[in-house]
Amino acid sequence: MPRAFLVKKKQAACGGWRWRDPEQLEWREDPSGVSDSTPEKTLSAPDVSELDAPSQTSDFGSEEAPELAIPPVPIPTPPVLGFGEQDPETSQDWPALQPPRQLYHPNALALASRAKPRPRVAPSSGDFLCSVCHKLFPLQRMLTRHMKCHSLVKRHPCRYCGKGFNDTFDLKRHMRTHTGIRPYRCELCEKAFTQRCSLESHKRKIHGVHQQYAYRQRRSKIFVCEDCGFTSNRPDEYFVHIRQCHPGSPALRRYYRRQAHENANFGVAECKLNPYLVYSNSGYFI
DNA sequence: GTATGCGCCGAACGCTCG
DNA sequence: CGAGCGTTCGGCGCATAC
Numbered sequence: 001m002p003r004a005f006l007v008k009k010k011q012a013a014c015g016g017w018r019w020r021d022p023e024q025l026e027w028r029e030d031p032s033g034v035s036d037s038t039p040e041k042t043l044s045a046p047d048v049s050e051l052d053a054p055s056q057t058s059d060f061g062s063e064e065a066p067e068l069a070i071p072p073v074p075i076p077t078p079p080v081l082g083f084g085e086q087d088p089e090t091s092q093d094w095p096a097l098q099p100p101r102q103l104y105h106p107n108a109l110a111l112a113s114r115a116k117p118r119p120r121v122a123p124s125s126g127d128f129l130c131s132v133c134h135k136l137f138p139l140q141r142m143l144t145r146h147m148k149c150h151s152l153v154k155r156h157p158c159r160y161c162g163k164g165f166n167d168t169f170d171l172k173r174h175m176r177t178h179t180g181i182r183p184y185r186c187e188l189c190e191k192a193f194t195q196r197c198s199l200e201s202h203k204r205k206i207h208g209v210h211q212q213y214a215y216r217q218r219r220s221k222i223f224v225c226e227d228c229g230f231t232s233n234r235p236d237e238y239f240v241h242i243r244q245c246h247p248g249s250p251a252l253r254r255y256y257r258r259q260a261h262e263n264a265n266f267g268v269a270e271c272k273l274n275p276y277l278v279y280s281n282s283g284y285f286i
Numbered sequence: 287g288t289a290t291g292c293g294c295c296g297a298a299c300g301c302t303c304g
Numbered sequence: 305c306g307a308g309c310g311t312t313c314g315g316c317g318c319a320t321a322c
């Protein structure tokens with residue numbers, strides 16, 4: 001699948017994004033003059049501005065604001081500070097926590113519509129067309145999510161550097177660059193990576209190991225503790241670790257909630273039969 | 287040349303609502 | 305209980321850093 005359209009012009013590296021105040025934003029007209037002022041009628045493309053409200057159910061939303069990662073020694077731990085605050089003892093070492101900076105433009109949708117027109121595919125029934133880039137999606141929710149990439153507001157800010165992301169997982173992945181957690185370790189040279197594709201690329205190029213996976217085939221899931229870097233491919237082992245070492249972790253609360261839901265739906269007896277579940281002292285299944 | 291970061295995607299998961 | 309939708313996860317591929 002051609003992915004050229006996915007590539008945005010890269011700004012500076014992490015922390016060096018060219019954040020601007022809204023009034024500083026300058027927008028140039030498309031020099032090609034190819035603007036689609038009358039975009040094809042979409043089936044139900046949402047307004048970008050409607051996508052800017054923060055989610056209440058996100059992992060990093062108000063309900064489960066992430067605990068500040070506490071990396072293991074020797075990875076230093078930034079102090080927990082409010083926006084604009086500085087740690088009185090180590091203010092020289094740690095920058096004050098950056099407020100969530102956001103980029104937006106009052107007419108982002110109209111501006112985005114100046115994007116180069118893409119090859120159009122005749123929409124079939126059930127396809128949802130992006131009015132900005134004319135990409136088709138089979139499902140409404142895919143289009144809804146896609147529209148976020150046309151929005152300049154990033155809903156998930158990094159608490160370390162303030163950079164914003166549209167996707168909670170992108171933020172989670174980005175946070176590893178600050179915490180130093182590298183869950184994917186090469187068993188041949190002990191080198192570790194933050195992403196699985198980095199490890200696979202390393203093994204392929206350095207060790208000549210080719211993965212036996214098909215295109216987009218799911219790999220075995222690895223459970224990663226974002227607090228200390230503990231990894232396991234066994235969920236029970238992972239949650240025992242979380243319970244023992246990070247009892248206040250949002251991941252543990254999510255797990256308790258899920259177990260409570262499963263108990264309500266299927267009964268305790270079925271949970272006992274689940275090989276992934278073991279009892280905790282508190283009576284929860286871990 | 288290799289490692290890293292990340293934008294965006296498809297798909298799975300989980301919740302809500304009729 | 306199924307449909308619909310939002311959230312989460314992991315993969316791909318690119319730009320950039322090293």
